[in-house]
Structure formats: structure tokens, C-alpha cells
Amino acid sequence: MARVSFDQPAVLGALGAGGFLLAWEALSRSGLVSPIMLPAPSVVLQSGVALVQSGELVDHVLASLWRAALGFLAGASLGIALGVALARSPRLHGLLNPLVQTFRAIPSLAFVPLAIFWFGIGETSKIFLIAWGVFFPVWVNTFIGVRDVSPILARAGASLGATGWRMLAFVVLPGALPFIIAGLKISLSIAMVLLVAAELAGAVYGVGYLIQLSQQVFRVDQMFVGLATLGLMGFAADLAFDRAVRWLFPWICARAGDARRDAALRRERRRVGAWTQESFTP
Amino acid sequence: MSAASSAAVIERPTPSAAAQDLPASALIRCEAVGHVYRSTLGDETQALASVSLAVADGEFLCLLGPSGCGKTTLLNMIAGFVTPTSGRIVVGGRSVEGPSPDRGLVFQDYSLFPWLTVAGNVAFGPRMAGQSAANRKTLTAELLELVGLGAAADRYPSELSGGMQQRVAIARALATDPAVLLMDEPFAALDAMTRGALQRQLLEIHERKRKTIVFVTHNIAEAIALGTRIVVLTPHPGRIAEDIRVDLPRPRRRTSNGFNTLYERLAAAIGVDMAD
Numbered sequence: 001m002a003r004v005s006f007d008q009p010a011v012l013g014a015l016g017a018g019g020f021l022l023a024w025e026a027l028s029r030s031g032l033v034s035p036i037m038l039p040a041p042s043v044v045l046q047s048g049v050a051l052v053q054s055g056e057l058v059d060h061v062l063a064s065l066w067r068a069a070l071g072f073l074a075g076a077s078l079g080i081a082l083g084v085a086l087a088r089s090p091r092l093h094g095l096l097n098p099l100v101q102t103f104r105a106i107p108s109l110a111f112v113p114l115a116i117f118w119f120g121i122g123e124t125s126k127i128f129l130i131a132w133g134v135f136f137p138v139w140v141n142t143f144i145g146v147r148d149v150s151p152i153l154a155r156a157g158a159s160l161g162a163t164g165w166r167m168l169a170f171v172v173l174p175g176a177l178p179f180i181i182a183g184l185k186i187s188l189s190i191a192m193v194l195l196v197a198a199e200l201a202g203a204v205y206g207v208g209y210l211i212q213l214s215q216q217v218f219r220v221d222q223m224f225v226g227l228a229t230l231g232l233m234g235f236a237a238d239l240a241f242d243r244a245v246r247w248l249f250p251w252i253c254a255r256a257g258d259a260r261r262d263a264a265l266r267r268e269r270r271r272v273g274a275w276t277q278e279s280f281t282p
Numbered sequence: 283m284s285a286a287s288s289a290a291v292i293e294r295p296t297p298s299a300a301a302q303d304l305p306a307s308a309l310i311r312c313e314a315v316g317h318v319y320r321s322t323l324g325d326e327t328q329a330l331a332s333v334s335l336a337v338a339d340g341e342f343l344c345l346l347g348p349s350g351c352g353k354t355t356l357l358n359m360i361a362g363f364v365t366p367t368s369g370r371i372v373v374g375g376r377s378v379e380g381p382s383p384d385r386g387l388v389f390q391d392y393s394l395f396p397w398l399t400v401a402g403n404v405a406f407g408p409r410m411a412g413q414s415a416a417n418r419k420t421l422t423a424e425l426l427e428l429v430g431l432g433a434a435a436d437r438y439p440s441e442l443s444g445g446m447q448q449r450v451a452i453a454r455a456l457a458t459d460p461a462v463l464l465m466d467e468p469f470a471a472l473d474a475m476t477r478g479a480l481q482r483q484l485l486e487i488h489e490r491k492r493k494t495i496v497f498v499t500h501n502i503a504e505a506i507a508l509g510t511r512i513v514v515l516t517p518h519p520g521r522i523a524e525d526i527r528v529d530l531p532r533p534r535r536r537t538s539n540g541f542n543t544l545y546e547r548l549a550a551a552i553g554v555d556m557a558d
Contacts (some may be wrong), residue, residue: 155363156393160458161383161410170410174397251397251438 039221047221048228056210061229063205064195067123068237071130072191076184079135083142083180088168100139108133108190112197121202126195133194134187138180145179146172178252181245188241192234207233308336309461309494310360315369316519317355328519329355332369335513335522337462342488342495344509346502348552352520353498354466360496361385361464374461383407386455386493388465393451394439400426400450401435407458425453428487445476449483456491465497469504481507485532502548506541507534514551524551 006012021041027033028040035043051057082100086093111132119125149172157171199208207229214222246253304311312335319327330352337343345353358364359371362381371378373385381387394403404425405418413421426432429449439447448468455463469477485508488495499505505512506528514524524547530540 150392152389152393153395155361155381156387156389156395156454157406158363158381159361159383159385159387160407160454162406166410170406171395174395177397249397251440 044224048225064207067126071127075131075134079138083139087146104136126198129194133190137186138183141179141183145176149175304336309339310337311372315366318367330520342510344505344512345498346505347515351515351517383458386460388468391471429453463495
């Protein structure tokens with residue numbers, strides 16, 4: 001019995017994390033490495049608490065989140081708009097696609113110096129960079145989703161009287177939504193990368209700036225606080241995104257669970273025979 | 283052929299390609315329609331030769347034939363998705379130029395909008411037509427009751443079995459109150475038991491709503507169970523081989539003489555080996 005619970009994923013995960021932190025703490029206290037270079041987790045935690053109490057960390061987090069949100073919104077809106085437009089108009093696609101593909105091939109991080117040269121180290125350069133990075137995955141996914149919308153659904157819509165913008169709004173866009181959402185989710189982590197890169201290059205507030213500043217004043221403990229904060233922010237953003245999708249579009253999750261549901265249904269049918277065919281699935 | 287079967291099955295005049303012979307009063311008139319597919323290499327395949335067919339109001343017409351006989355092409359032309367390369371199709375006195383809510387469609391499967399609930403799917407057509415929310419609600423409830431899915435109104439299609447999904451698809455197609463219901467092998471993906479249940483339900487709907495139905499199938503028994511008339515299409519190129527009115531009493535039992543005689547005749551027309 002004890003052996004079984006020991007093998008639970010949660011138990012194993014906690015053991016791994018706890019072991020890692022303990023080893024780190026021991027290494028840092030052992031004198032084998034400089035505690036300045038590698039501060040113990042307990043020291044990092046204390047610095048974190050101090051930064052929270054002084055209100056400093058909250059300001060950094062809010063500054064970063066605000067930039068990330070604005071850049072994400074701008075890039076995602078443009079990506080969706082252009083993705084739809086290019087998928088619906090072959091002429092526009094022919095005109096713009098080579099251009100967009102070329103820009104897409106350049107790693108977004110390479111634009112950091114240019115963005116700072118153009119827009120300075122203020123908010124504009126950061127929002128521009130995040131929007132730039134977010135734009136491409138959203139655009140590609142929207143384009144594919146709209147272009148490859150199920151012909152049967154389009155026919156069903158047409159036979160029920162959906163034409164013109166109604167077809168776009170009530171059939172094509174909802175049909176492309178799973179693709180668009182996948183693009184948005186990829187963009188979320190890209191936004192975090194570009195946020196930090198832009199903040200490292202210069203800022204007055206922001207978690208990336210906190211890390212940069214701490215390095216200049218030899219506060220490795222605070223650098224670790226910044227790193228942990230970024231990890232938590234990314235994790236929270238991902239979780240919030242998934243929750244929002246599940247709440248706004250419950251059918252997408254229902255569909256993602258199809259494979260599992262079908263397997264369960266098949267097992268169930270084998271057990272009770274074909275009569276369950278017409279019953280609700282759990 | 284026995285006396286019993288000839289009483290049950292009344293033959294129509296020999297199928298004719300002449301469009302001018304079609305009765306003007308027919309709800310659907312396919313006037314010498316043909317369709318030629320052109321591949322990207324320029325090869326031409328004649329999917330449908332000059333087919334003339336008139337469907338009367340209230341008829342339950344089964345288009346029966348093997349794959350590649352052009353039955354789905356013909357249905358898609360009546361629906362307005364495919365333009366005939368020759369001839370024309372007239373429904374309700376008007377030439378078919380494209381899809382219209384006046385011709386309801388039920389596809390083989392996966393045609394429900396996964397982002398809408400069952401009720402949302404059924405209300406889609408009326409919503410496009412600008413009907414009020416109150417009207418849509420009443421109509422949706424009524425149609426879901428008709429297909430026996432009143433309790434599933436708030437479910438999403440992915441939560442339903444294949445048979446339930448097709449019942450929703452039928453309710454959705456009926457919601458625009460079309461003159462014609464076009465069905466493209468709607469029960470082909472279902473298991474035999476579910477198919478039988480849905481066939482009975484469709485007959486009931488046909489009885490109650492008095493809709494004209496054009497039903498494509500490659501299943502001989504299904505065509506006999508459902509149709510008031512069966513048109514057999516044969517391939518290369520698609521043309522009408524048989525046009526039979528079915529007057530067998532309902533319910534049509536598979537074990538009855540009439541059923542089996544007709545089955546053999548249809549199988550012979552299609553070219554199916556009876557040892558099957």
C-alpha cells in the first residue's frame with residue numbers, strides 16, 4: 001500500500017523538487033561554492049519576501065504584465081485580422097505573403113537593438129517588440145484555420161442561409177478558433193521571452209530590469225528572485241489562458257477530450273453491448 | 283415475377299432523357315443535367331450523363347447506386363453546390379443558382395457546428411433569416427421534440443453519439459422549413475441498430491411534415507425501407523437505369539415477398555452479386 005502511494009506522480013514530483021532544493025541549500029552552505037555566487041534557497045526566499053514587503057517587486061511585476069498585455073493584444077489583433085484577410089483574399093495573399101514570410105524568418109530577438117534605436121528604452125519599444133513576436137504565430141495559425149475551415153461546415157452554413165459576413169462571423173471564424181487559440185497560446189511564451197529581452201536592454205521598471213539591476217549591484221539572491229518571478233508569471237499566464245479558453249469556449253475542450261471519450265465509450269459499449277449507442281456519453 | 287410483387291411494385295414509363303417530357307407541376311425538375319469533371323491535367327470525366335428527373339411534392343425519392351454513379355453529384359447539383367455543365371435544375375419553379383435555405387441538407391456526418399449547442403445548431407437557420415429569439419426558441423424546442431432530443435438541447439455535438447448527431451442534423455435542416463430535404467447517405471456511418479431506429483423516425487417525420495425528400499444511399503435495403511420511389515443510377519457515366527415506384531405496405535418487412543423481389547431486381551440493376 002505504501003509502495004503504491006510512493007509511486008504517485010505528485011509524490012514523486014514533490015520528492016524531486018524537495019531533493020533539488022535541499023541539495024542546493026547544502027551546496028551553498030558547504031563552502032564549496034561562494035554563497036554570493038550561489039545563494040541558498042532560504043536566502044533567496046528571504047530576499048523575495050523583503051522585495052515584496054517593500055512593494056518593489058509588485059511594481060516590477062505590474063510594469064512587466066502591463067507591457068506584455070498591451071503587446072500581446074496589439075500583436076494578436078493584427079495577426080488575426082491579417083490572417084483572416086489573407087486567407088479570404090487570394091490577391092492580398094499573393095501580394096503580402098512573400099513579405100510576411102521573409103519577416104517571419106528573422107528571429108524577433110534580433111530586432112531588439114533596432115527597436116530601442118527607433119523607439120528608445122520607453123514603453124513603445126517594448127510593446128512593439130512583443131507585438132512583433134506575437135504577430136507571426138497568431139497570423140500563421142489564423143491563416144491556416146480560416147483557409148482550411150471544414151468544407152462540410154461551410155456547405156451546411158450556406159444551405160442554412162449564411163452568406164457574406166455572416167458566413168465569416170458565424171461559420172468560418174468559429175471553425176478556425178481552435179487554430180487561432182493554439183497560435184495565441186504559442187505566442188504567450190514568445191511574449192514572455194521578448195518582454196525580458198526588451199527589459200534587459202534597458203528599462204526603469206520590470207522583472208527583467210530587476211535582474212539586470214541586481215547583477216550590477218552583485219545581488220545574485222535578487223537575480224534568483226527575478227528568475228523565480230518570471231517562472232511564476234509564465235506559469236500563471238498559461239493557467240489563466242487555459243481557464244479563460246475553457247470558460248469562453250467550452251466546446252473546444254470537449255473536442256480535445258474526444259479521443260479519450262471515444263476510447264471510454266468503446267470500452268463501455270463492449271461491456272454492455274450496442275445499446276449504449278444512443279445514450280449520453282459521460 | 284410473381285403476381286404479388288407486380289401488384290406492389292408499379293413500374294413507371296421507361297426513363298427518358300427528354301427534358302420536355304417532365305411534368306411542369308413537379309417540385310424538382312432535373313432537365314437533362316450532366317456533369318463533367320475536369321482534372322488539373324485536363325482529363326475529362328463524365329460523372330453524370332444527361333439525366334432527366336422530376337420529383338413530385340411529398341415524394342420520398344431514394345437515389346440508389348454504387349459509388350461513382352453520380353448520385354451525390356446529382357444531389358449536390360439540386361443543393362446548388364455543383365453547377366451542371368449541361369442542362370438545368372428547377373426547384374419550386376425557380377432555376378437553382380446556389381445553395382438556399384429552401385433546400386435543407388443532411389450530410390453523412392460531422393456536419394454539426396461543434397461550437398454551438400444542439401439548440402444553437404437547430405436555431406442557426408432561423409437566426410440567419412433574422413427570426414426573433416422567442417420564435418427561434420419555440421421552433422427549436424418543437425423540432426428537438428420531433429426528433430426525440432428535447433433533453434439534449436444544451437449539449438455540444440461532441441457529447442452526442444453518431445445517431446443523436448444525425449437527428450440534430452435533421453432537426454436543423456427542418457428549421458428553415460424547406461420545401462425539400464436533401465440527404466446524402468445520412469445513416470451510412472451508423473451501426474445497423476441505430477440506422478433502423480433513425481429510418482423509422484425519418485419515415486415518421488416524412489409522414490408528419492409532408493416534406494419532399496431526396497435521399498442518397500448505396501444500401502438497397504435502406505432504399506426499399508424508405509422510398510416511395512427508387513431511382514437507380516449506374517456509373518460510367520452516371521445515368522438512370524431504373525425508376526421504380528414502391529407501393530409496398532409499411533412497415534416493410536425484410537422477410538416479405540415484395541421486399542425480396544424488389545431487392546433482387548434492384549441488385550440486378552446495380553450489378554451486385556446476389557450471393558452477397
